Amino acid sequence: MDDLMSASATGEGNLVVLLGSKTGRDGIHGATFASDELTEESESKRSNVQVGDPFSEKMLIECCLKLLDEDLLVSLQDLGAAGITSSASEMAAKGGVGIEIETDKVPLRESGMEPWEVMISESQERMLAVVEPEKVEEVLKFAERYGLIGAVVGRVADHGDLRVIHNGEVVGTVPAEHLADAPVYERDVLRPQYLDDVQELDVSELPEPEDYNAVLLQVLGHPNLCSRRQIFTQYDHQVGTDTVVLPGADAAVMRIKDTKLGFAATTDGRGRHCYLDPRGGGAATVAEAYRNLSCVGAEPVAVTDCLNFGSPEKPDGYYQLAECIEGMSEACEVFGTPVVSGNVSLFNETEHGAVYPTPTVGMVGVFEDVNRHATPGFKREGDMVVVIGASSGSSESRRESPLAGSNYLEIVHDKVAGRPPVPDLPAEKRTADLVRGMISSGLLDTVHDISGGGEAAALAKMALAGGVGFEYEELEIEDLKNNGILLETLFGEQGAGFLVSVPEARWTELEDALGCYEEGKPIIGYDVVGRTGGSSFKMGGLIDLSLDELREAYERDLFERHAPEGGHIG
Incomplete structure (x- = not known):
């Protein structure tokens, strides 16, 4: 915590330094374009979208860490x-000061830019720093060392305004707090x-599939669920x-180089779920x-969202x-994962209607020992394959059908x-x-969650990822049929x-780890559903496919509808 850097501008007379890339028109109105209803005129605004440079971004990050x-x-x-x-307005408002920006001193990549264009450009790979005058020269030397542009573009003042100056003339001034507090x-x-x-x-009206093989291949090959290898x-x-x-x-x-530490990151979105139940979908995304x-095997610690x-x-x-925000908030509180950043893209509509409400959640987790991790x-x-958690429950414990809003249904x-x-x-x-605890202890090295496509799709992906076949227990299939929850499971x-x-x-060992009971029943349900082996994927008499057949469906080109030459990888 002692190493945290504030974004509050302080110290009248301190200088404002712009670090990173030059400023151009490519980013002007980028944020407003991202929150503007799409029409036939939207194509003409495409130049507003910012163009990133990952290498410059990396250099900027390294430079800023060095300066800190x-x-x-x-x-x-x-x-x-x-x-x-x-x-600048946020930094000034947080510090209770003013900031003066001299737009004619901002390094530009395009000529003839007006002061207002300079001020609202959203060109990428730029940072704004407040620096004491006696340290500015050293800061600029570091910027040059990292191949970046560094320039003094303003100063901290005591008037509380964001003041824009061009060629020595004040061309705009607004109280900083009016801009920072929306x-x-x-x-x-x-x-x-x-x-x-x-x-x-x-769901009782849904017909039972005539060909489970065809259904599984159809589900695996759908753009919602197929491989992202492309x-x-x-x-x-x-x-x-x-x-x-x-x-x-x-x-x-x-991994964190030269240590046992590591981190993990994931992004998830459930637009269809949020459309059908915004609050529940927001929570389910988190x-x-x-x-x-x-x-x-990573311990989740923080969230960002779009x-x-x-x-x-x-x-x-x-x-x-x-409602989506309320659901996300409830989940983050339960999981202890604060939302540390985020952004929005609103007004995503055309004459055909709005997009599904889609909060995208990015979550990061940490490892004390990154060598103790699992893969799917x-x-x-x-190997014995075990399902752990809610999906192993009976139909009586389910308040809503798991087929509602599912990929299978769509x-x-x-x-x-x-x-x-x-x-x-x-x-x-x-x-x-x-x-996660069983992964950390070294008991588990193969784990996958049950989500899009259900248990069948998850098992198929595990088989494909490892190149090892799987066979579902015949008696399990019969029990699911008898209980009327075969499709749902x-x-x-x-x-x-x-x-x-x-x-x-x-x-x-696994039974012992799962063996927490309450009133004679396991707190967390589990069930052995099959074993690994061979080069086929079998589920009772319902599904019998080779891994090659599964792979052909799963590895279909994600963009095949735009690929007239066929739409397959390889």
Whole structure:
């Protein structure tokens, strides 16, 4: 905590230094474009989208860390939406001071830029620092050493304004606190009529699949669930040689060089769920991120988010936004994961309507020993595969059908309907924490959560990731049929569920770790569902597919609808 740097500008007469890349018009109105209703005129505004330079960003980060380490800065803030205007006004307001910016001293990449363009440009890779005058020269030398542009562009004043000066003339001045403290709009939160319609679903009316093989291949090959290899192979994910778990797992895992420490990161979104139940969907999005970090063994510590919604000026859009945030807040409180940053993209609408309300959650977790981690791929022949958590419960314990709002329902039956199960947040945390503890102890090295596509899709992905087949217990399939929950178990999306595999020799250890009972029943349900082995994927007499057949479906080109040459990788 002692190393934290404040973003509060202080010290009348201290200088304001702009670090990083030059300023251009490429970022002007970038944030407002991201929160503007899309029309036929939107194409003409595409130049407003910022163009990033990852290498310059890396250099800027390293430079700022060095400046902080050398105790050369009074305060520091990144330039985001509205560029210098927002950063300078926020820094001034936090410190109770004023800041004067001389726009003619800002390094530009384009000629003829007006002062207002300089002030609101959102060009990337820039930071604003407050520096004591006697340290400025050293700060600028460090910037040059890291290949960055550094320039003194203003000073701290006592008048409390953000004052814009161009060629010695004041061209604008506004009290900094008026810019930093945005007005708050309190609108009525009214439940939309559409929810009454879309939440109607009778799963008993869904026909049983005639061909379970075809259904599983259809689910695995759908853009919602298929491999993201087309994306993550477009960049080098081993830069710096610190990657511990390669892309394709539940979360990315990195080591801290020369230590046993590590960290993991995941991003998740459940737009369809949030559309059907905004509050429950918001909570479920956070819960899925918590599960994904726990799957690799990382302790979740913090959240960032991107809130993608339609117009909050319309009653339906405002309700979705407010309720999703409430659900996310409830989940973050239960999980102990504070939201440390975030942004919004609003007014995502066209003449065809709004996008699904889609809060995207990024969550980061930490390892004390990064060598104790897990991955989803089956690793050995003959392992026992165990389902842990809510998905192992009976139909009597389920308040809503796990098929409601599921990928199966949309992909196979072309329906987006029902009310998805409301996440049991304490159960989510209890189960995830238990699984994470078993990874940390070295008991588990193979873990995957049950989410999109249900248990069947999760097991198929585990088989594909490890190149080892799987066979579901015949008696388990019969029990599911007899209890009337076969479809719900194989393709439902209930949450709080994990799949793990262990050698038979360690089964007793796993039972002991899971053996917390209350009134004669396990607090966290679990069940052995099958064993690994061979080169096929079998589920009773329902599914019998080779791993090659699964892989052909799962590895379909994510962008095949735009690929006239065929749409397959390889």
